[in-house]
Structures are given as structure tokens and as C-alpha cells.
Amino acid sequence: MEPALTTVGVELELFVNFRDIANRSGEINNWDNIGDYDRNKHVRNWIAEGLRNRDLKAYVQDEPVGGNFPGWGLGLDFSVTFEKKKEKEVDMEKFYGIEIRSPILPVSIYHTEISKFYNSLTSICDIMIDAECSTHVHIRRGKEWSLDELISISRGIIRDEDEVFKHFPPQRQASDYAKRNRQNCTEPKEVEELLTEINRCSTMAEGRAKLAHLISPSKDFAWNLDNAKDAGKGYGTVEFRLPPGSSDAEGCTKWVSCVIKFVDRWTNQVSID
Numbered sequence: 001m002e003p004a005l006t007t008v009g010v011e012l013e014l015f016v017n018f019r020d021i022a023n024r025s026g027e028i029n030n031w032d033n034i035g036d037y038d039r040n041k042h043v044r045n046w047i048a049e050g051l052r053n054r055d056l057k058a059y060v061q062d063e064p065v066g067g068n069f070p071g072w073g074l075g076l077d078f079s080v081t082f083e084k085k086k087e088k089e090v091d092m093e094k095f096y097g098i099e100i101r102s103p104i105l106p107v108s109i110y111h112t113e114i115s116k117f118y119n120s121l122t123s124i125c126d127i128m129i130d131a132e133c134s135t136h137v138h139i140r141r142g143k144e145w146s147l148d149e150l151i152s153i154s155r156g157i158i159r160d161e162d163e164v165f166k167h168f169p170p171q172r173q174a175s176d177y178a179k180r181n182r183q184n185c186t187e188p189k190e191v192e193e194l195l196t197e198i199n200r201c202s203t204m205a206e207g208r209a210k211l212a213h214l215i216s217p218s219k220d221f222a223w224n225l226d227n228a229k230d231a232g233k234g235y236g237t238v239e240f241r242l243p244p245g246s247s248d249a250e251g252c253t254k255w256v257s258c259v260i261k262f263v264d265r266w267t268n269q270v271s272i273d
Contacts, residue, residue: 004142008110008256009069009237010102011136013080013245015095015128016121018043036082043096044074050124056117057103072117073101079177080132095128107260111253118249131171133245134178135252137259138227141267144236145228147207149267153238154198154215156266157223158182158191164222164262168242178222178241181215238263 018024024046025031031039044060051058057071076082080097100121105113121127141149161182165173172178182194197214201207212229219226224239240259246252 006107006139006141006260007104008107008140008260009104009138010100010114010252010256011077011138012100012102012252013077013097013133013135014100014247015080015084015097015130015133016043016047017086017093017095017126017128018046019124019126020046021094040076040082040096040098044098047098047121047125048072048074051117051120054120054123056120061101069101069103071103075099075101084128084130086128093126095126097132110256111249114253114256115249118252122248127247129245129247134172134175134241135243135246135255137240137243137256138235138237139240139259139263140235140237141263141269144231145238147202147211147231150208150211150225150228150238151198151202152266152268153223153263154211154225155195156262157215158194158198160262161222164242169244172242172244175242177220179220181221181223 021043024042025039028034028042041060041062048058048060051072059071059073061073061075063075075098077097077099080099082097084095084097086093086095100117102114102117145153158181161180165180182191194214198211201211201214204210208231209229212225215221216224216226219239220241222240222242224241227235227237227239240255240262243255246255
């Protein structure tokens, strides 16, 4: 039997300066006074149009609906400011905060598809990254992870937390949106106790939900299992929320590759990367 297909997706929090805004904003009556949310949505519509003109499926959606993700969704995340100005030598450039959600990508093509996306985006926009921005990587094997796989991944999350966190800048380590999964388990004994609790989930009727709550009581942890807590429901993914914003394809695909290697290591399987 062939191994189940591993798929990934990314959420990219970015600030973008749409280069044709001087022309396009003239299409909107009273542009300067319509409010930052409305300006942001117009900009996202213009960017989506530009991406479609470059043969990418792109659409505007404030919040994801359902689990199909038919293309590159241009939405919002309320942790990222709608508008921000960047001082230049002559004037102030305005950047718009957006969250971009990728389609579901088989691991065999994510490099190509993410590179194509960034090439298209940077042909119409300038990108700015700051401490507000992050990159979230979702990964799934088959339709959803099995409980045994989730337990193995969870053990890796707990055991490797210090090693993983040391590779990230201080502002990401301190983020309220990507907290340590064992932040209250500072002593080795406590870590071992948590590992024991993880193992107990294998025999529980509600083991998936118990495990997800144990590892990530809310989505705002470095590793989020909330999407995998109910068998047959939700997106079925494990999400890694710790990476900083990615200004280019190289930075983004680096984090995707790290997540693939992490879950492969802890589930004893090799995905195509």
C-alpha cells in the first residue's frame, strides 16, 4: 500500500504596498475618507485581480469558509494592522496588512507553487515584514492524522520544544499568538508527566479532543492541534505558528520544509520534499 499523501498549506501575514494604487484609488469616490478596512479590501481586490492576470487562482475572503481553499485567499488577521506607513526619503509609503492563505498543496509541488505565488505578488507589490507578521504552516497526511500519529507528533512537540524555540528571534519566542506548548512544564519531571498524559490519550474514547486540549488549549500556541481534534471534521491539520513573516519564497519554503521533516521524524515516515 502506498503511503497517504502529505499536503501542506501556508498562512502568510504580510504588509504590501500595491504599486498601482495611485491610479486605482482614483476609481473610488472619497478614497481618503472611506476607512482603513474598506481601503484594505479594495487593495486586496486589486491584488487578487493582478494575480489572476498572472494565471493564479486568487480571491478575496476576510475569513476562510469551509475547507476547500480553491486558490490563494487574500484575507485579514486582526493581529495585523490594516494600514501602516513606511518612511522613505521623499514621502511616506502606505502598506496594507493582509493574511494570504494558500491552496492545499501536495508536498511534491509546494516549492514550485509558493515560488510562483511570490514571483507574481512581487511583480505588482512591494512587501514589508515586521514583528506583527508571521508564517503559519499547516500539514496533513491523507484526509487527517490518525490518533497514533498525533500522539507521536505531540511527544516530539514536548521533547523538542527548547531545541525548536532557540532557532527563532526573541519577538517570536515571546509572541502571545505562538506560546510554548509546555510553558508551565519547566522541570524534567513535569515534562515526563505530560508525556505520560499524552500516551494515556491512546486509550480514551475522546482521545483526539483530550490530546488537542493538552497540547494547545487554544489556537495561540506554537503547535496547534485544534484543527485535528475531531475525527472526520475540520481541516485535519497540525499547524505550526512560530515562524516570523516571510518576505520571499525561500523564507517561506524553508519553514514548510522544517515542518515536514519534524513530523516525518516523529511519525517514522518520509514525505517527498
